[in-house]
Amino acid sequence: MNGKSKIKKLSIQQARKLVLHAQKVYPTKKTGSALNSTLASLEHLGYIQIDTISVVQRAHHHTLWNRNPRYANKHLDQLIANKQVFEYWSHAAAYLPITNYRYSLPRKHAYKSGKEKHWYSPDKKLIKSVLERISEEGPLMAKDFENTGKKKGDWKTKPTKQALEHLFMQGDLMISKRVNFHKVYDLTERVLPKGVNTTPPTTEEYAKFLIVSYLKANGIGQAAEMSYLLRNTKPFILTMLQQMLENNEVIEVNANNQKYFVLPDALSLLNKPLQRSKLKILSPFDNLLIQRKRMKVLFDFDYLIECYVPEAKRKFGYFSLPILWDGRLVARMDCRTDRKLGLLHIHHLALESWLKKTDAFALALCKELVPFLTFNGCDSLKVHKITPNTYKSELSSILSKKINLIQ
16 A cells, blocks of 8 residues: 555664553553543553453453553453443453444344354254343343253353353343353343444444554554454455545554554654563453564564463463563563462563563562562462573572562
8 A cells, every 4th residue: 555655664663662652551640540540441452351261360450450550350340330341252252342332233243144153053942042031030141041952162161151142242132240250141222321322333434443443552553453353354444544544544654574554643652752661561361462473573572372282382381471671572471379378470481582681670570570469469479480590590589679489
């Protein structure tokens, strides 16, 4: 695509700076309530991925805590109860701002019309029965239904659970709340707040929404990234990008020998300094990291979540947390909490081979581990393995001055 002016070239450092500022991974001091700050973070990012893994605080809590130091785990439940946030699908299961509800409708309509196939074959009679029961009895969980058939699929999901998911994905049901992380389903019309726009967007409106929301949250982007795991959206995103480029609503830039798009106002972020000395321990499902190919190209960080890899083949650990420092992804830390003992295990801390400022990194890590321990309900730490091994004594010495380090 060619704009009206010469394509602006960004250094890789400038590209990273735009991404990190747009992601707001370094939080600024905010006024107002902590709950409103959480909502503002979620609205800016566009979604927060939900995950069940709880070896440390779950990803949806972890991601928001990194943007809002005053975050409390009860915030998401409160925002759901306040009908300011709802659950649906982004590229995966996610919390979404209710202000974006109408942009969930294209996927819902695609499932309902059969254009989009669910991962379970529909049992129409059971689906009708489940919907009628919730309509008559009110909100119900999967466990409220008797298991009347064989469980199917990789997770052995019972048929009524499959029916609930069908109704949820096609928009007849919404999740009104969770109880001990179990979904409570109710009719959409009983969950949606009054005044929410339920007009399906046109193809052009939907494309523009996907483009603008992605670029606001991510700084720079390509069509393939904007359409990530959003089936059949890339063609109309490409068409809209061309139109927006001609109207000067986006600018084309070159970074690391690749073409990206950016919102015109975003380039002013290059004048804003980064908090490079601040270290952040990130969730594997953090919005910054979720597209692995993008992280490899822009941050030279080759990352894989190894919880899905057989233990014998793991290189870094079950659930290694990427570490951001000095504007780069410099390490990964495989952690697990023992909540009964209040102990955080670092099973493996692996530094990138090129990292040289290890003393400054250790000080920054130590400073961030203090609130990270508190966030995870721990008051002590045990380090099992560090790569390179020669760094273990240096790091342990620094950590022991600030943290209750168990040898």
